Amino acid sequence: MQNQAIQVKGLQKSYKDLHVLKGVDFVVGRGSIFALLGTNGAGKTTIVKILTTLLKQDGGNAAVNGFDVASRPDSVRQSISLTGQFAAVDEILTGRENLIMIARLRHLTHPRQVADNLLSRFGLTDAADRRVSTYSGGMRRRLDIAMSLVGTPQLIFLDEPTSGLDPEARLEVWKTVKELAQNGTTVFLTTQYLDEAEQLADRIAILHEGTIIANGTLAELKKMFPPARVEYVEKQPTLEEIFLAIIGKKETK
Amino acid sequence: MDTARTHFISDVGVMLGRSMRHILRSMDTIITVTIMPIAFMLLFVYVFGGAIQTGTDNYVNYLLPGILLIAIASGIAYTAYRLFIDMQRGIFERFHSMPIAHSAPLWGHVLTSLVSNAISAVVIILVALLMGFRSSAGVLSWLAVAGILALFTLALTWIAVIAGLSAKTVDGAGAFSYPLIFLPFISSAFVPTESMPPVVRAFAENQPVTSIVEAIRSLLAGQPVGNDIWVALAWCLGILIVAYLFAMRIYNRKAA
Ligand SMILES: Nc1ncnc2c1ncn2[C@@H]1O[C@H](COP(=O)(O)OP(=O)(O)OP(=O)(O)O)[C@@H](O)[C@H]1O
Numbered sequence A: 001m002q003n004q005a006i007q008v009k010g011l012q013k014s015y016k017d018l019h020v021l022k023g024v025d026f027v028v029g030r031g032s033i034f035a036l037l038g039t040n041g042a043g044k045t046t047i048v049k050i051l052t053t054l055l056k057q058d059g060g061n062a063a064v065n066g067f068d069v070a071s072r073p074d075s076v077r078q079s080i081s082l083t084g085q086f087a088a089v090d091e092i093l094t095g096r097e098n099l100i101m102i103a104r105l106r107h108l109t110h111p112r113q114v115a116d117n118l119l120s121r122f123g124l125t126d127a128a129d130r131r132v133s134t135y136s137g138g139m140r141r142r143l144d145i146a147m148s149l150v151g152t153p154q155l156i157f158l159d160e161p162t163s164g165l166d167p168e169a170r171l172e173v174w175k176t177v178k179e180l181a182q183n184g185t186t187v188f189l190t191t192q193y194l195d196e197a198e199q200l201a202d203r204i205a206i207l208h209e210g211t212i213i214a215n216g217t218l219a220e221l222k223k224m225f226p227p228a229r230v231e232y233v234e235k236q237p238t239l240e241e242i243f244l245a246i247i248g249k250k251e252t253k
Numbered sequence B: 001m002d003t004a005r006t007h008f009i010s011d012v013g014v015m016l017g018r019s020m021r022h023i024l025r026s027m028d029t030i031i032t033v034t035i036m037p038i039a040f041m042l043l044f045v046y047v048f049g050g051a052i053q054t055g056t057d058n059y060v061n062y063l064l065p066g067i068l069l070i071a072i073a074s075g076i077a078y079t080a081y082r083l084f085i086d087m088q089r090g091i092f093e094r095f096h097s098m099p100i101a102h103s104a105p106l107w108g109h110v111l112t113s114l115v116s117n118a119i120s121a122v123v124i125i126l127v128a129l130l131m132g133f134r135s136s137a138g139v140l141s142w143l144a145v146a147g148i149l150a151l152f153t154l155a156l157t158w159i160a161v162i163a164g165l166s167a168k169t170v171d172g173a174g175a176f177s178y179p180l181i182f183l184p185f186i187s188s189a190f191v192p193t194e195s196m197p198p199v200v201r202a203f204a205e206n207q208p209v210t211s212i213v214e215a216i217r218s219l220l221a222g223q224p225v226g227n228d229i230w231v232a233l234a235w236c237l238g239i240l241i242v243a244y245l246f247a248m249r250i251y252n253r254k255a256a
């Protein structure tokens, strides 16, 4: 129980008549990287918003670090950090000012020091005193993630951290995520890219039509794919194929 | 929970610092909020002033209260705009997922509005002094003027918050302020209401701006303020409370 960073049970959410989450269940272990995989509109952001106390669920329970998100939102906020789907940076401030602002809001004793460290860690030192409106997409995303690391929260939510990035910037973000996990931070990330989940995650859950249709390690997910194929060379199924196979099965039922 | 309460003031201070930087870095905000009312003042004093009969020997003295109200009415449009942008972009979501008071980002905007309008009021008064504005008001009267202006700013700011939170487009966020900027023109701010046709005059004499203008004018002239100050305060407080309650309801609904 205490080893779970996130516990979600029977989570439901509708927007008017649109029933987006129809009973979502999963747990995320402390210190792991968990990837929530789903197509456009699957409800990934909705789950992230509920877990980060931005949105109230209609039914079911969700606990973050042992605190119920609906009844103890203040306690939940103490230990989490959110990097939303769309960069939540202040365009008019400089990169450094953005980081100092967050450090002040987290009541750290040396905001400047914290900002300097993160700027150099994310390769933004040269651009530190430029307004964020002049940053490239990749730089902006890096700053966005850096802002989420201020105060070293135990659990970080990254909602599609690499969407809209070029391959190089994507690799940089991947590297950052891996480093986070090495330092013991729990990472909850959503993605539409199967290779991203494959690359990063300890566990992968696939969200489709309102429920989790598959949940396991990469090896476990690969086992779910029927291997009965006669081929000259043995070919490992990619996650993409597993995904399509599972969705296909569901839809023919 | 406790940190959110104990750090409320410092958190709002951080928010204030943030939006003050926004203001100082955008020239058009500064121009609209101070230079436009100053241009109005120049225009009215040096172009129209000669033709306007106010019964006072110093038209700048007569004009200044109305100019200050126009400056505030145009200044709060930017509060609505900045709030709208924050709601659109993800920054409010970041703030709301952090352990700070839920209302701190909003109070940051309100305080910014108060501070920035106070700065532009001071600039406008300094320019007015150069143009011949003179006041025999004592410290207490000046404090009363500052108090009325602050209440007026807060009342309009909460209206701006409603607009900023409920607007669908950037233009919509600022559009509500046009009638507010226009109100001083149909009041005793520029010409005495006696010169207006009956219907317009009835409107002018019973809308909030006239009582506010008259109260400030009397205070600055060191004359007895009479009933105007109570009517002015009642308007400002009334609008303030209603707008605040509305705005908070929308804020708590929109930003869950
Ligand atoms: N505030 C809202 N009001 C109405 N419908 C909404 C709202 N937010 C999301 N939706 C709808 O709910 C569904 C799930 O949205 P959500 O943003 O959670 O999906 P997502 O998996 O994050 O998608 P994407 O990959 O495009 O970011 C979508 O159909 C979306 O249109």
Ligand SMILES: [Mg+2]
Pocket: A044, A045, A046, A085, A159, A160
């Ligand atoms: Mg999304």
